[in-house]
Amino acid sequence: MHLTQPRRGLRALVAGSLAAFLLLVGAAPATAADEQNGVEGKSFIIATDTTFAPFEMFKGGEVAGIDMDLLKAIAESQGFEFEVQSLGFQAALSAVTSGQADGVIAGMSITDERKEIFDFSDPYFDSGVQMAVAASDDEIAGYDDLEGETVVAKSGSEGLAEAQKLSEEYGFTVKALDQSATMYESVKNGSAVAVFDDYPVLAYGIAQGNGLKVVTDKIPGGQYGFAVAKGENQDLLEAFNTGLAELKESGEYDRILDTYLADPESASNGTFLDVVADSMPALMKGLWNTLRITIVAFIIAMVLGIAFGFMKISTSRILRGIASVYVAVFRGTPVLVWAFLFYFGLPQLTGVKGDIFWAGAATLALNAGAYLTEIIRGGLRAVDPGQMEAARSLGLGWGKSMQRVIVPQAVKISTPAMINQFVITLKDSSLLLTIGFAELLYQAQQIYSVNFRTTEMLIIVGIMYFIVITILTWIANTIDKKVNK
Amino acid sequence: MSAVIEVTGLRKAYGSNEVIKGIDLSVESGEVISLIGPSGSGKSTILRCLNQLETATGGTIVVDGFDLTDKKVDINEVRRHIGMVFQHFNLFPNMSVIENIMLAPVETGKKNKSEARAQAQALLERVGLGDKADARPSQLSGGQKQRVAIARALAMEPNIMLFDEATSALDPEMVGEVLEVIRELAKSGMTMVLVTHEMGFAREVCDRVVFLSDGVICEQGSPEEVFGNPQQPRTKEFLSKVL
Numbered sequence: 001m002h003l004t005q006p007r008r009g010l011r012a013l014v015a016g017s018l019a020a021f022l023l024l025v026g027a028a029p030a031t032a033a034d035e036q037n038g039v040e041g042k043s044f045i046i047a048t049d050t051t052f053a054p055f056e057m058f059k060g061g062e063v064a065g066i067d068m069d070l071l072k073a074i075a076e077s078q079g080f081e082f083e084v085q086s087l088g089f090q091a092a093l094s095a096v097t098s099g100q101a102d103g104v105i106a107g108m109s110i111t112d113e114r115k116e117i118f119d120f121s122d123p124y125f126d127s128g129v130q131m132a133v134a135a136s137d138d139e140i141a142g143y144d145d146l147e148g149e150t151v152v153a154k155s156g157s158e159g160l161a162e163a164q165k166l167s168e169e170y171g172f173t174v175k176a177l178d179q180s181a182t183m184y185e186s187v188k189n190g191s192a193v194a195v196f197d198d199y200p201v202l203a204y205g206i207a208q209g210n211g212l213k214v215v216t217d218k219i220p221g222g223q224y225g226f227a228v229a230k231g232e233n234q235d236l237l238e239a240f241n242t243g244l245a246e247l248k249e250s251g252e253y254d255r256i257l258d259t260y261l262a263d264p265e266s267a268s269n270g271t272f273l274d275v276v277a278d279s280m281p282a283l284m285k286g287l288w289n290t291l292r293i294t295i296v297a298f299i300i301a302m303v304l305g306i307a308f309g310f311m312k313i314s315t316s317r318i319l320r321g322i323a324s325v326y327v328a329v330f331r332g333t334p335v336l337v338w339a340f341l342f343y344f345g346l347p348q349l350t351g352v353k354g355d356i357f358w359a360g361a362a363t364l365a366l367n368a369g370a371y372l373t374e375i376i377r378g379g380l381r382a383v384d385p386g387q388m389e390a391a392r393s394l395g396l397g398w399g400k401s402m403q404r405v406i407v408p409q410a411v412k413i414s415t416p417a418m419i420n421q422f423v424i425t426l427k428d429s430s431l432l433l434t435i436g437f438a439e440l441l442y443q444a445q446q447i448y449s450v451n452f453r454t455t456e457m458l459i460i461v462g463i464m465y466f467i468v469i470t471i472l473t474w475i476a477n478t479i480d481k482k483v484n485k
Numbered sequence: 486m487s488a489v490i491e492v493t494g495l496r497k498a499y500g501s502n503e504v505i506k507g508i509d510l511s512v513e514s515g516e517v518i519s520l521i522g523p524s525g526s527g528k529s530t531i532l533r534c535l536n537q538l539e540t541a542t543g544g545t546i547v548v549d550g551f552d553l554t555d556k557k558v559d560i561n562e563v564r565r566h567i568g569m570v571f572q573h574f575n576l577f578p579n580m581s582v583i584e585n586i587m588l589a590p591v592e593t594g595k596k597n598k599s600e601a602r603a604q605a606q607a608l609l610e611r612v613g614l615g616d617k618a619d620a621r622p623s624q625l626s627g628g629q630k631q632r633v634a635i636a637r638a639l640a641m642e643p644n645i646m647l648f649d650e651a652t653s654a655l656d657p658e659m660v661g662e663v664l665e666v667i668r669e670l671a672k673s674g675m676t677m678v679l680v681t682h683e684m685g686f687a688r689e690v691c692d693r694v695v696f697l698s699d700g701v702i703c704e705q706g707s708p709e710e711v712f713g714n715p716q717q718p719r720t721k722e723f724l725s726k727v728l
Contacts, residue, residue: 384573384575386571386573386575387575387577389538389571389575390569390571390575390576390577390634391577391588392538392561392564393536393538393564393567393568393569393638394564394565394588394589394637394638394641395561395562395564395565395589395593395641396561396588396589396592396593397561400592404577404588404592405577405579405588408579409577409578409579412579
C-alpha cells in the first residue's frame with residue numbers, strides 16, 4: 001500500500017515537471033536549460049534535519065552527508081547558492097511551510113499526507129525501514145518476539161508508520177523520539193527493545209559502533225525527495241530535478257552514495273581524550289553562541305525588568321496593570337512556546353523571515369525580563385520607606401531621590417537574585433536548540449549524532465556549562481562585593 | 486514678628502479614620518514650640534503635614550509664605566526651607582557621612598561640590614563629629630547618626646527645623662548629646678517645631694508647649710503654664726503619667 005501511493009504521486013510529479021520543463025524550453029529559444037532555469041545566481045535557504053546520518057551529519061563543524069553532497073553538486077551544476085539551516089526534522093518541515101526556508105532536504109519520505117503541503121522533487125533515494133536491537137540482545141530475533149515490549153521510532157518518520165502498522169499484529173508499543181542518537185541510547189539502556197529506522201541510517205550507525213545490530217529484512221518503500229512548500233519555489237524544484245538527472249547520468253550520484261554507504265570510515269574509535277579534542281572546536285563555537293545570546297538577552301531583560309519593575313511600584317493603576325500582565329504572561333508560559341512562536345509563528349503572521357538569533361534572544365529576554373521585574377520590584381520595595389521621606393524632605397524630587405538614594409540600595413539588595421537569574425537564563429538558552437540555534441548543547445547533539453558517543457559528549461558539555469557558570473558567578477560576586485560595599 | 490507657619494483648620498483622615506480634627510496653630514519666627522501628648526494624638530502627623538510628607542485632607546497650611554494646599558506651589562522648593570529630623574535618622578547607607586550631608590546642596594544646585602564639602606565639614610564640627618566625615622553611617626552609634634542627620638538637614642540652610650521624636654530611638658546615654666545640639670540650635674534663633682517625649686527638655690528650651698489629645702489642641706501656653714499649672718483634666722492626667 002505504501003509502495004504504490006508514492007509512485008502514483010511520483011508519476012504525476014514527473015509529468016508535471018516535464019510539462020514545466022517543456023514550457024520553459026518552448027517559451028525561450030535557449031540552447032542550455034540551466035541558463036534559463038530561473039535559479040541561476042540566486043541563493044536559497046534549505047532546511048534540514050540535525051541528526052540523520054548518513055544523510056545529514058556534522059563533520060568538522062560543517063553539515064555533511066548524502067543530502068548535503070547531492071545538494072552541493074546540484075547547486076553547482078545549476079548555478080545557485082544555498083544556505084543550510086539544521087533545525088531537526090519537524091522544525092525543518094515547519095520552517096518550509098512557514099516560509100522561513102525555501103526548501104527541505106532531510107531524508108524525507110515522499111508520502112501522500114506530505115504531498116498535501118509540499119511539492120516533491122523526483123525521488124533521489126530508495127529507502128526502506130529496518131529493525132535493530134542491542135548487539136548483546138539474543139532474545140529479539142524478529143517481530144514475533146516483540147509481544148508486550150516497547151520499540152522506538154523517529155517522530156513523523158516512515159519507521160514510525162511501519163512500526164505502528166506492525167504493532168497491532170505483533171502486540172507491542174511504539175514510542176516516538178526525536179533523534180536517532182536518543183533512540184539508539186534507549187535501546188542500549190533497555191528502555192526499549194528495538195528501534196525502527198531507515199536502513200541506511202541504521203547501517204551507518206552500526207558501522208560507527210552505536211552498539212546495535214539489524215535483525216530483520218528491509219521493508220521496501222519509502223522514497224526520499226527534496227521538497228518545497230506547495231506552489232512555491234517551483235524554479236528551485238525544477239533545478240533540483242534537472243541537476244539530479246545530470247548527476248545520475250554522470251555517475252557522480254553513485255560516487256556520493258558509496259562514500260557514505262559502501263564503506264563509511266568510522267569516527268568512533270578514539271579514546272575519551274580524542275573525542276574531547278575532536279569536538280572542541282565545534283563545542284567552543286557553541287559555547288560562544290551560548291554566551292553571546294545569553295548576554296544580549298540579559299541586557300534586554302534588564303531594560304525590561306527595570307521598566308516594568310518601576311511600573312509595578314507606580315501609583316498608576318494602569319501602569320501597574322500592564323506590568324502585572326507582562327509578568328503573568330511570560331512567567332506563566334514555557335520558554336519553548338515562545339521560541340517556536342517567535343521563530344516559526346511570527347514569520348507566518350507577518351510574512352517576514354525571522355532571524356534565529358533575535359528570535360532566540362527575544363524569547364530569553366522576555367522570559368528573564370519577567371523574573372527581573374519581580375526581582376527589581378522586590379528590591380525597590382525592600383528599601384526602607386524612610387529613605388524616600390528623608391530624601392524628599394531635603395527638597396530632592398522623586399527622580400533624584402530614586403536615582404541617588406533608592407536605586408543604589410535596591411540594586412545592592414537585588415544583585416544576588418539578578419546573578420541567579422543570569423545563570424538560569426544561561427542554562428535556559430540550551431532550550432533554543434529546538435529551533436536550531438547552534439548553542440553549546442546543540443553542537444554536542446550534532447556531534448553525538450555522528451559518533452554515537454552520547455554519554456561522553458553530555459559529560460563534556462555538562463562540565464563546560466559548570467565551569468563557565470562557576471567562573472561567571474565568581475566574577476559577578478566579586479564585582480558585587482567591590483561595588484556594593 | 487510675623488508667623489512663619491500658619492495652620493488653619495487642619496484635618497487629616499486615613500479613609501474614614503480622622504486623626505487630625507481641625508487644628509489652628511501659628512508659629513512665630515524664632516519661636517521654639519513642642520507638640521506633646523499621648524501616642525495616637527496626632528503630633529507626628531501634624532509635623533509631617535508641615536512639609537507635605539502627609540497630604541492634609543482639609544484646612545490650609547502656609548509655611549514661609551507658601552500655601553501648601555495650592556497645587557501650583559513647588560513642594561520641593563518649600564522643603565528646601567524646612568529641615569526635618571526623623572526618629573530613625575534615615576541616613577543614606579549607600580553614602581559616607583559627608584556625602585549624606587553634601588547630597589542635597591549639590592543636587593539642588595545650591596552649592597558646588599567643594600563649597601558643599603567645606604560646609605558639610607563645618608557642620609560636622611558643629612555637631613561634634615568632625616572626625617567622622619568619611620565613616621559609613623553603619624559605623625556610627627545612634628546618637629552620632631542623629632547628629633549627622635541634624636547636620637544633613639542644616640546643610641540646606643533652612644529657616645525652620647522639624648524634629649519628629651528625634652531622641653525616642655536612642656539609648657538613654659546618647660539622648661544628652663543630641664539634645665545638646667538641639668539646644669544650641671534653639672539658642673541660635675532657629676524656628677523649631679519638636680515632637681518629643683522629653684518633658685524636661687521641652688520645659689527647658691521651648692517658648693511654647695502645645696498639648697494634643699485625640700487630634701485636637703487641648704491646651705497650650707508657656708512651659709511654666711502647661712507643666713506648672715495645667716488647666717485641662719486630660720493635660721493633668723497625661724502629665725501625671727510622664728513626669
